[in-house]
Amino acid sequence: MPVIVLEARDFTSPLFLMRTWEVIAGGVTFSLAAVEHTDSSVFRTFCMLTWCFFFTLTFLILVLSIIQFHSLIPISWKNLTVTVAVYGALMSLSASVYFPWKVMPHEKAFGRNVVATVASCLTAVAYTSESVMLGSQAQEQKGYMGSLPGMLKILQLWGGCQNITLVVKTISELSGEGHTWQTWVLGVCYVSCVFMSLVTLLVILGDLTGRCLLPFDRFLTGFTLSGVLLYMLATVICFTKILQLRGLKDSMELIITETVLCTISLLAYTVDLAFSIKHFFDRSSM
Template sequence: MPGIVLEARDFASPLFLVRSCEVLFSCTTFSLVTALESSELTKNPLHLQHLPTIKIFCIFTWCFFFTVTLLIHFLSTIQFHSLLPVSWKNLTATVAVLGSLMCLSASVFFPWLIMERQKAWPRPVAATVTSVLTFLAYVSESYVLCSQVQEQKGFMGSLPGLLKIVQLWGGFQVIPLFVEADHGLYNGFHRWQPWVSGMSYGVCILMSLVTMVVILGEFAGRCRLRFDRLMVVFTIIGFLLYMVATVICFNKPLQLINSENKSSELVIMEAVVAFITLLSYTVDLTFSIKILCDRSHT
């Protein structure tokens, strides 16, 4: 029966320290953001027209990873994580790497789209600083976990697992960009493009979530199909869908991209995120095919 661990060496371990920093910084960040007065956020509505979606995305990121990290921190301290029906090493690596990517996005979104061309307000500046510190804390935990030996870090700490996390991040990241960039972009013209892009993003997110659930729940042995081949199929589908979505992103109206409309910046960001995710699918597909070929020759 696991018991509570209160030894001093456990409180001085690198993982304990970085997780404590993650909890502290993320809590401070979303507390500062939610405490912002509405008058401070409406001084220049022309440049804050995309505030609601981006603000919700940032606050959700900080709140979600604060909650998950606090739970992981608590269970790890009292040594009750062995009772959970999940792969603990894969779960911690996933939360650390995904948390670093999502907090990086929030740290870029918040000052760029909210504080752009505004005077320095104390609370938004402080929130940006603590968000960056949260990102650095998750990067530190990711480094500690991924630098362990393969048996300790699990699949999600390896290169193929990291690529899966990048794909999941790309799906989560591109949704608010897609929603805001598409708003008023076509005005009824070429409406098939956002439908195709939205469907592509949605299918890829669903496949990434299924993959994560199977890996974290260690359900691979219960699948009727071979899970490695199923992941190859998912990777091929994701590669093709993101290729289509990336082409659509780079072919959106050029006059909008060259204008001062905030949608032009979001279109560029959507294209960049889609391209990064496409690149991760490309590398993942190469590794998956190589592994299958090596197994077929043995």
């Protein structure tokens, strides 16, 4: 099959320019952050993984869009691009916060890290701009992940990844101070929710909704209900930990951040469950 390359005018389209911006800004960010670092904390690992992962993924999307090879890949291209854009915006924003907050105070190359933080913020802006562009398209063009329920599922995955990072950091800081059983329960809740989100995402991106053992709407409703219950438990534990660990400033910062993210995730799952129930009854009444 001959390789088809984009026409010249396509290389100046807003979408192509945004993806180019993402690749350049992402590459600059992790290149600067990787030089002469002295900190190997959980947050540095999170930031580096985020920048490298989305740089690689966006670069592949850019190349595939240039040679028009994506039609031969068994993936829903419209769902993939909007997922990468929205998830990339959220994760890049998180890295742009964590890096100056938790990583830079332990680094010596202050000036280089400031530039890396600015580049990370520009990466987040680029992904946000692409998300807006894709979100303004018609529903048939942006796919299920571009709808509100799809966006909520991306938000759920993002919240789970943030909370897992915070749990790992909390375990390392509170290993000798008790209450670790609560942290391990939180970890199980978050990992379970992330696993369910990944399964849902793979089914949608792989266009496998018709191959599920259960109807896809029931499949989503079951996963979403499980997420609501798990995050209700996690939210109660987080508020309990705040009361138990009063006075520990560094630990309190992490736990309050985790509580806020846990509450956001619970809200996302609750709204998503309402959409799933509504869709289920709408189909039942037809």
